[in-house]
Amino acid sequence: MKLILYSHAVQAGFPSPADDYKEGALSLDDHLIEHPAATYLARAAGDSMEGVGIFDRDLLVIDRALEPVQGDVIVVALDGELTCKILDKKHQRLLAANPDFRPIPILNEQSLVIEGVVKASIRYHRKQPC
Structure with missing residues (x-):
């Protein structure tokens, strides 16, 4: 299963208006295994x-x-x-x-x-x- 990967990191402080841009899809299987x-x-x-x-x-x-x-x-x-x-x-x-x-x-x-x-x-x- 492929999940959406956003191009900006998620801020643990104040959100950025640029965080709406998607980088592509990421498979956790491909990433972790x-x-x-x-x-x-x-x-x-x-x-x-x-x-x-x-x-x-x-x-x-x-x-x-x-x-x-x-x-x-x-x-x-x-x-x-x-x-x-x-x-x-x-x-x-x-x-x-x-x-x-x-x-x-x-x-x-x-x-x-x-x-x-x-x-x-x-x-x-x-x-x-x-």
């Missing part, structure tokens, strides 16, 4: 990633085809539990984006599977049904 067969969605839970703009109940767009690099936000299965964290390859750890959470060291004896790179997150500003 680079590898459709390798992309899935999941809901964020908790507040450990608020520092990078991921809040409780946000929708994560996760791409398994992307190779994780230093600083990427990733979803990992760590000893069987899924978590969303920042990858710190340099120091072999996973980082929260909230100072209330300690780094998680990546130890050799742990089972760690990278489930994908978080390409985008979608925040709802209206309460969503469960």
Whole structure:
């Protein structure tokens, strides 16, 4: 489905009279999903990633085809539990984006599977049904 994309940004202050001009159509699939067969969605839970703009109940767009690099936000299965964290390859750890959470060291004896790179997150500003 293609949606209308306006050529001017939406002001969070006073509106501009030029905001009536349309730039064209935009498909959210084309914009958010680079590898459709390798992309899935999941809901964020908790507040450990608020520092990078991921809040409780946000929708994560996760791409398994992307190779994780230093600083990427990733979803990992760590000893069987899924978590969303920042990858710190340099120091072999996973980082929260909230100072209330300690780094998680990546130890050799742990089972760690990278489930994908978080390409985008979608925040709802209206309460969503469960």
